[in-house]
Amino acid sequence: MAYFTMAKDTLANLFRKPATRMYPSVVREIFPATRGHIAMDITTCIFCGICQKKCPTGAIKVDRANKTWEIERLACIACASCSDACPKQSLSMENTYTGPVTILEKPKTREEVSGA
Ligand code: SF4
Ligand code: SF4
Incomplete structure (x- = not known):
């Protein structure tokens, strides 16, 4: 009996759409209610460090x-x-797709960003 159930599932899965997406080549649409992620304008x-003090998880340094x-x-x-x-409104919540990264970059200083 178990063989029949397994065969039925196997056959059905041959013709079903995959349950997963080909991340990252297929971009997931953004849900409107999500907050997204923090975007930073270093310039x-x-x-002042206020953001560091306000962060409840200690994520900012x-x-x-x-x-x-x-x-x-x-x-x-x-x-x-x-x-x-x-x-200074340097921080904002950006509700956009964030692609994967393969290199861990060090944060840039303001001088590096502005090229000074
Ligand atoms: S991001 Fe805003 S709160 Fe944080 S250190 Fe810069 S100016 Fe201050
Ligand atoms: S306060 Fe901390 S946890 Fe909250 S959004 Fe900012 S970095 Fe993230």
Whole structure:
């Protein structure tokens, strides 16, 4: 009896659409209610550290002396506390597709971004 059930499932799955997508070549549509991810404009940041203090998960690290701003994406819960508190609107919630990365890049300083 189990063979019949298995054969039935096997045959049905031969003609069904796959249950998974070919990530990342097939881009998943964005749900309107999702908050997305934090986007950062380093050129307007004053490195005040408010976002770091507001972050409930400790995902943000601001180094005022070296003018660097880092976020640990896997620690971020997309609560938007940092973007709400930023006095320069340097942070925002971006609801767009984020492609995969293969290289772990160090955060850029403002000078590196502006080319100065
Ligand atoms: S709160 Fe805004 S201006 Fe201050 S460090 Fe964070 S991103 Fe920069
Ligand atoms: S969205 Fe929330 S969890 Fe993510 S970095 Fe900002 S304050 Fe931290």
